[in-house]
Amino acid sequence: MASIARCLRSARPSGFSSLVKSSVSRPIAIRSFSVTSTNAIRKYTKEHEWIDLSADNKTGVIGISEYAAKALGDVVFVELPEASKKVKAGDAIGAVESVKSAADINAPISCKITAVNVLLEEKPGTINQVPEDDSHGGGWIAKVQVDEEGVKDLEALMDPEAYAEFTAAEGEGEDH
Amino acid sequence: MAPIRPRAGTLGPRSILTRASSLLTSHKQETRRPFTQHQQQALATKRVQIYRSTTSDPYLNLSIEHHLLQNSHPDSTVLFLYINRPCVVIGRNQNPWLEVNLPLLRQGVPPSPNNPNNPNNDTNKTQTRPVALVRRRSGGGTVFHDEGNVNWTVICPPPAFNRDTHAEMVVRAMRGLGIRTARVNERHDIVLDDTSTTYKVSGSAYKLTRQRSLHHGTCLLSSPNLARISPLLRSPAEPFVKARGVESVRSKVRNVGLANEPFVEAVVGEFRAMYGERMEEIEEEEVGAASAMETPEIVKGVRELMSPEWIYGQTPQxxxxxxxxxxxxxxxxxxxxxxxxxxxxxxxxxxxxxxxxxxxxxxxxxxxxxxxxxxxxxxxxxxxxxxxxxxxxxxxxxxxxxxxxxxxxxxxxxxxxxxxxxx
Structure with missing residues (x-):
């Protein structure tokens, strides 16, 4: 999901940064959509993916962040990951297309894809509407199985507060 | 799916550089020397790099470009320029049955009248050349390329990326050559304003990976096939097909009316002006078919791009x-x-x-x-x-x-x- 957010900054020079900043004060973590587990921990990558890890550390759900979804503009196609594929943290597992840009979606941690959100093929705009919703009808990308390596990868990721600060800083960078 | 990228710190396209060195012919303005070990290293780590392709194979050029995307230093900014033989290039998530008149594609176009690679030009006027069908890895819609169209690519780190920066760079190059009405429009394309009509002369598409951002564009300079583009991009299946994915937006196109070489030099000049701290440090490298095909990753890329599984099989439902x-x-x-x-x-x-x-x-x-x-x-x-x-x-x-x-x-x-x- 790397650079999208950044490129869109220039596409929306005014207003966008304040939009981003406002998310700082909004505690994203409180929005609990999870149906897969009750006490999921949500973590974010610098490339704007999120992962919910179940309380038992065995399964997770992956998606792209609200910040990235806003920055992307209208998503016109989602290339879903391949089910049952094993991937390492940082591997490209799928892609989203918006405004002539094919942007990789990367695995936040090492994991095995167990299910993909087929709804997104039919309704790619769901990514713009509810990107951080991991329930049925939400904009989540894939469900995954996680092993010890994956749990360890999680340490390098940001919690919702740290991510909010991170994106706020990115938004500020735009003003220069 | 994008293949696995090298970890941070992986150095540049050394293999291309090494091999290119053996092919480097005397380029008009620059002195060429075979690379020493030290120079190779320097080039592989250089922050600003310029490459020009000497092949007109669209699959090969896109694979060289992809190799540069995946292997150039994460902090580097790379300019790549190439010209393809006649081909129709669809976007990553498009439907060839919907976008392209495939039977017409196979019929081909007449040989380019001013193509120096076609010595039989005079005797072969009636012979047509088939138009290749290519699916690129970036997003966006369908475009036509031939020898009168120059393709430019800029690969840069994500923080430096924005959708218009390098289209503006190309506009400056065009204006410098006297094309005063050139501008970037709201679709990030380059257009020329005529008295009453606006014509598209250059289309943009992007590929964004974890570490790198790629912007490439076409530029119709002097295509002899202008009138053939629209029929090639009208599919007989269109009334019957409903597709997911990305549909092209039709635009009126025209030629800029420049020769390839001055345009390329002007783009290189603008790129140097943007990124060169000390101009003489940025050397232009030529990449040819022979050297590129010695790089296994590029060969793999060509094979993938030419496979029916990619060209047709990647089509959304x-x-x-x-x-x-x-x-x-x-x-x-x-x-x-x-x-x-x-x-x-x-x-x-x-x-x-x-x-x-x-x-x-x-x-x-x-x-x-x-x-x-x-x-x-x-x-x-x-x-x-x-x-x-x-x-x-x-x-x-x-x-x-x-x-x-x-x-x-x-x-x-x-x-x-x-x-x-x-x-």
Whole structure:
């Protein structure tokens, strides 16, 4: 999901940064959509993916962040990951297309894809509407199985507060 | 799917550089020397790099470009310039059956009148060259390339990326050459404003990976095929196809009216002005077919880009229906008069594979039609080189004449749903 957010900054020079900043004060973590587990921990990558890890550390759900979804503009196609594929943290597992840009979606941690959100093929705009919703009808990308390596990868990721600060800083960078 | 990228810190396209060094011919303005070990290292780590391709193979050029995207230093900014032989290039998530007139593509275009690589020009005026079908890895819509079109690519780190920066760079190059009305429009394309009309001369597309951002664009300078572009990009299947994914936006195009070389030099000049701290440090490197094909990753990329699995199989799900459906209620044009009057076909294909299919009015009775539909289920469109063959009644002997109805339907389907690999 790397650079999208950044490129869109220039596409929306005014207003966008304040939009981003406002998310700082909004505690994203409180929005609990999870149906897969009750006490999921949500973590974010610098490339704007999120992962919910179940309380038992065995399964997770992956998606792209609200910040990235806003920055992307209208998503016109989602290339879903391949089910049952094993991937390492940082591997490209799928892609989203918006405004002539094919942007990789990367695995936040090492994991095995167990299910993909087929709804997104039919309704790619769901990514713009509810990107951080991991329930049925939400904009989540894939469900995954996680092993010890994956749990360890999680340490390098940001919690919702740290991510909010991170994106706020990115938004500020735009003003220069 | 984008292949696994090298970890941070991986150095530049050393293999290209090494091999390119052996090919480096005397370039007009620059002195060429074979690289020493030290120089190779320097080039591989250099923050600003310029490459020019000497091949006109579109699959190879896109694979060299992809190699630069994946292997150039994460902090580097790279300019790559290339010119392709005639080809139609569709976006990553497009449908070739919907975007392209595939039969016309196979008929080809006349040889380029000013192509120095075509010494038989005078004697071969009637011979056409087929137009290649290419699916690129970036997003966006369908474009036409030929020798009168120059492609430019800028690869940079994500923080430096924005969708207009490098289109503006190309606009500055054009203005410097006297094309005063050039500007970037709201779709990130470069257009020329005429007295009454605005013409597109350059289209943009992007590929964004974890570590790198790629912006590439076309630039129609002096294409002799201008009038052929629109027919090539009008599919006979369009009224019958409803597709997920990305549909092209049609624009009026024209030539800028510049020769390739001055344009390329002006773009290089603007790129140097943007990124060169000390200009003389940025050398231009030529990359040729021979050297590129010695790089295994590029060979792999070419193989992938040329495979029917990529060109056709990457197509997002679509339906093809001869008659209005709930999902696609558009009124259909009349079918060719030589098809059986009650002929109906509806199919859904995902990655080319037929997910559901219903044929009516072709077999001798309903049972035959159902049998035929069942036999086609799960078959892949890209493995159906000839519909006349697959529609034949299963009990017909090989040398038996194909029934007339089947012949006509088969011929029509080859036209609208074929890949043309054996026609």
């Amino acid at each position: 679509f339906t093809f229906s001869t008659h209005p459906t709930e999902d696609d209620p558009r009124e259909r044009p009349p079918l060719p008069t030589d098809l059986p009057t009650n002929f109906h076909l509806h199919l859904t294909a995902r990655h080319g594979e037929i997910q559901d299919i219903a044929i009516r009015g072709l077999g001798s009775d309903q049972m035959r039609d159902e049998e035929l539909s069942r036999s086609l289920l799960k078959q892949n469109l890209l493995r159906i080189p000839n519909w006349r063959q697959v529609l034949r009644p299963t009990d017909s002997v090989n040398d038996e004449a194909v029934p007339e109805d089947v012949e006509h339907v088969g011929r029509w389907l080859n036209n609208v749903l074929g890949t043309g690999s054996s026609q």
